[in-house]
Amino acid sequence: MVVSDCCGAIATFVGTTRNNFDGKIVTMLSYEAYAPMAMKQLSLISNQIRKKWPVKKIAILHRLGVCPVGEASVIIAISSPHRKAALEACHWAIDTLKAQVPIWKKEHYQDGSTWKQNKEFDPKALVSK
Numbered sequence: 001m002v003v004s005d006c007c008g009a010i011a012t013f014v015g016t017t018r019n020n021f022d023g024k025i026v027t028m029l030s031y032e033a034y035a036p037m038a039m040k041q042l043s044l045i046s047n048q049i050r051k052k053w054p055v056k057k058i059a060i061l062h063r064l065g066v067c068p069v070g071e072a073s074v075i076i077a078i079s080s081p082h083r084k085a086a087l088e089a090c091h092w093a094i095d096t097l098k099a100q101v102p103i104w105k106k107e108h109y110q111d112g113s114t115w116k117q118n119k120e121f122d123p124k125a126l127v128s129k
Helices: 034-054 081-100
Strands: 010-017 024-033 057-062 065-068 072-082 104-110 111-114
Touching: 010 081, 024 034, 034 057, 034 081, 057 081, 072 081
Parallel strands: none
Antiparallel strands: 010 072, 024 065, 024 104, 057 072, 104 111
């Protein structure tokens, strides 16, 4: 998806569901999103990456619905001619996604569930249209 003959690097990040949080056993996660705003924010993130680093291709995917333990919920892949730009852009992309994209996570435990807010989330960072 992000392979390019002019690139010598592809950096990836894969976020997966772990089986625990703060001593509780996690059975699964579920995600919901306001899709039009989420897509707009993901596009904005991609555009900002292109302005900050000399990257060639970008793929950012976030799962919605149920995500069992051990499965991926978010995948980011970025290609560039050299590794430094790809690695920096990938790191920035996940941090910015967590801060700006309106995707909500519910953690399901053996004894209940709770909605979680990303500690990085900043509602002021959302685009206004």
